[in-house]
Amino acid sequence: MATRNPYQAYQNNAITTASSGELTLMLYNGCLKFIHLAKKALENKNMDEKNKNIQKAQNIIRELMVTLDTEKFAAAEKMLALYDFMLRELIQANIKNDSSKLDTVEELVADFRDTWKQVIQLNRQQTYGQGGKA
Template sequence: MAINNPYAAYQNNSVNTSTPGELTLMLYNGCLKFILQAKKALEEGNIEEKNKAVQKAQAIVTELMLTLDTSMPISKNMMVLYEFVNHRLLEGNIQNDSKFFDEASDIITEFRDTWKQVIQINRQKQYANVDEI
């Protein structure tokens, strides 16, 4: 099936050609985007759109939880934080209070920024190894 929208084609191609690390980064960015959309919808009094955005953010957090490598010792701490983020998103949705969204966003931003640094370090190591060949 051909994609007529060039932006959709670009997005599809970038997902299909990304490394697992880059896909995780996309998930973090998507989660932050949906949290921001939920906050905006809440400010505008659009409860239905707020709920949809929160559910999308929660789906991403759930995906991050499911794909977490539990053989790593740090994964237990990450799982606790992911559960906390999901709970904050739920509370913000129920109580219509953006402070909960801010707390969730802060944690996801920290994960995203750290993950971005890991990707950059890995790329530097990869290119350093290429130069040695």
């Protein structure tokens, strides 16, 4: 059967074949995308789009929260607190139409994403050698 949307097929394949680390990276990137779209919608005074995109970002933060293993990793408790802060900031940004709160969350998520990219890269180097590729 032919796929109607090749881009959607590519996305589905990328998700189903990604490692857990790559999935986390995708979540961070998705969260940043939705925050950016929410900020743009807020600038354009499109409150429905703003609300929809902030809620998508909130859902991603919630997913990141539930996947943390706080019993296994001590740092997870601190990450959980930061995720909780981000979630509350997103809620306030949505209620108060406050783009500065979106900026705060965007900066934190970008920092998490950039750190996570480095972790993945280091892991690949340790697993496959200096080239980082299979």
